[in-house]
Amino acid sequence: MKYAFFLGCLIPARELSYEVSVRKVLPELGVELIDMKGANCCAPFSIQSVNYDSWLALAARDLCIAEEMGLDIMTLCNDCYESLLMVNSLLKKNPELRDKTNQILSEVGKEYKGKVNVKNLVDVLYGDVGVAKVKNAIKEPISGLKVGAQPGCHLTKPKRIHFELLRGFNELDALVEATGAESIPYERKEMCCGGPLRDIDDDLARKVSREKLKALKDAEVQAVVTVCPFCFLQLDLGQLELKRHFNEEYNLPVIHFIELLRMGMGMKLEEWEVKAHRIPITDLFKGRL
Amino acid sequence: MSELDLGFMSEVAGTPRGSGILLCIQCGRCSSGCPVARLTNDHNPRRLMEMIILGLKKEVLPTQLPWYCLSCFTCLDRCPQGGDVGDVMFAIRNLAVKHGNMPAGVAAQAKALYETTRVINPVRSALDKRESMGLGKLDTEGLEEVKKILKKTEMDKVISST
Numbered sequence: 518m519k520y521a522f523f524l525g526c527l528i529p530a531r532e533l534s535y536e537v538s539v540r541k542v543l544p545e546l547g548v549e550l551i552d553m554k555g556a557n558c559c560a561p562f563s564i565q566s567v568n569y570d571s572w573l574a575l576a577a578r579d580l581c582i583a584e585e586m587g588l589d590i591m592t593l594c595n596d597c598y599e600s601l602l603m604v605n606s607l608l609k610k611n612p613e614l615r616d617k618t619n620q621i622l623s624e625v626g627k628e629y630k631g632k633v634n635v636k637n638l639v640d641v642l643y644g645d646v647g648v649a650k651v652k653n654a655i656k657e658p659i660s661g662l663k664v665g666a667q668p669g670c671h672l673t674k675p676k677r678i679h680f681e682l683l684r685g686f687n688e689l690d691a692l693v694e695a696t697g698a699e700s701i702p703y704e705r706k707e708m709c710c711g712g713p714l715r716d717i718d719d720d721l722a723r724k725v726s727r728e729k730l731k732a733l734k735d736a737e738v739q740a741v742v743t744v745c746p747f748c749f750l751q752l753d754l755g756q757l758e759l760k761r762h763f764n765e766e767y768n769l770p771v772i773h774f775i776e777l778l779r780m781g782m783g784m785k786l787e788e789w790e791v792k793a794h795r796i797p798i799t800d801l802f803k804g805r806l
Numbered sequence: 807m808s809e810l811d812l813g814f815m816s817e818v819a820g821t822p823r824g825s826g827i828l829l830c831i832q833c834g835r836c837s838s839g840c841p842v843a844r845l846t847n848d849h850n851p852r853r854l855m856e857m858i859i860l861g862l863k864k865e866v867l868p869t870q871l872p873w874y875c876l877s878c879f880t881c882l883d884r885c886p887q888g889g890d891v892g893d894v895m896f897a898i899r900n901l902a903v904k905h906g907n908m909p910a911g912v913a914a915q916a917k918a919l920y921e922t923t924r925v926i927n928p929v930r931s932a933l934d935k936r937e938s939m940g941l942g943k944l945d946t947e948g949l950e951e952v953k954k955i956l957k958k959t960e961m962d963k964v965i966s967s968t
Contacts (some may be wrong), residue, residue, distance in 0.1 A: 526924040529930060531928075531937060533939070537939060552948060556948060557925050557948045557952045558923060561925065563912045563916065566906065566912060567899075567912065567964055568959055568960070568961045569821070570898065571955065571956055574958070574959060578952075578955065616918060619911075623949045624954050624955070625954050626930050670876075670877075671879070675890075676883045677882075708841050709857055710842050711876065713878075714874075716911025717909045717911050719871075721842060721845060721846060726843070728841070803865035
């Protein structure tokens, strides 16, 4: 299994620990990641809001790079996933749109051919590696830990694109349970973390994440497991903001799924990675850090 | 009394992601599932669709109304008409930007993209950490191509006007 690895913008800027865990864990599961040279930002929510044609051409340029590599893409961020997946789907199905986009791409010597697929980390682990193999790799099960899984919006929405690809939220739950942890159902699981409203309406963004954290707290989970780096930021850093603005404390550790898997596989997290969590994880994962 | 622009709905419908507006039956299912509408009366997707249908262009495009949406696509999945409300939201944001209405956060990301190929960039310490970990360098080899694409699609004009 070999993928063109689409790193995105947020992870190298703010969540290096996420990238490091991915690069450590995936080769152990037989997945080879090849960096995409010269890739640009996927054109997420903000850029799509500015200009439609720019969105298509920017995302298509990344798809062209993967085509040249002859590999399917793997993303970590849900926003990267949504943008590349949607544009790939639009251009594959609509020859007129493809021609129009290729006209723009011809300015930079590229042509979109529609030869690759776009996958997310969860797709790769669940669909390609397989839950059985993930389970097999667990040497120190995360037994007895109750977690709330946060798949994030664009892992499964819009459903018109995903219904052929994914079967709902169960993939992440199945992967969480493969590590030995228990995935607890909670209200508002499908609800957004609030991240996209950051820097547009910070107060509202905080209120959305607050709803989510309240529901997680009500379900009495011990930790939140995220896939998307925006969800991670909004729910982890977001708790400090909720303390400042609403004087509310949730004390709910948030952890990237890949870190949970890494600890289950018996690979310890290093001190700087532990410190990348604003809500401390030290008590919860004693002996694994 | 508001000044109506009766061509507003057609204008929205004529943009690449806006055609769903023509299917709206004002059932309100979009609003009932919207995570932002739960928290503030300022945002109400059904009402926003109604305002487009009625032609309240001046009450929509220069205001904050296009910018409350999280683009979580809950409404898009719930619309019984297949009206893709979440896509219509992108259509009105695209039109709002044409009218000079763009939040500073969005403008900053567009500018960073044009200058670096990324919407968010690492601070010095993150780059140092990256190097010390032996992770690959973040390249900007695509910069000239990204600039050409943004010029060709006229996004550079939006960026330079902010």
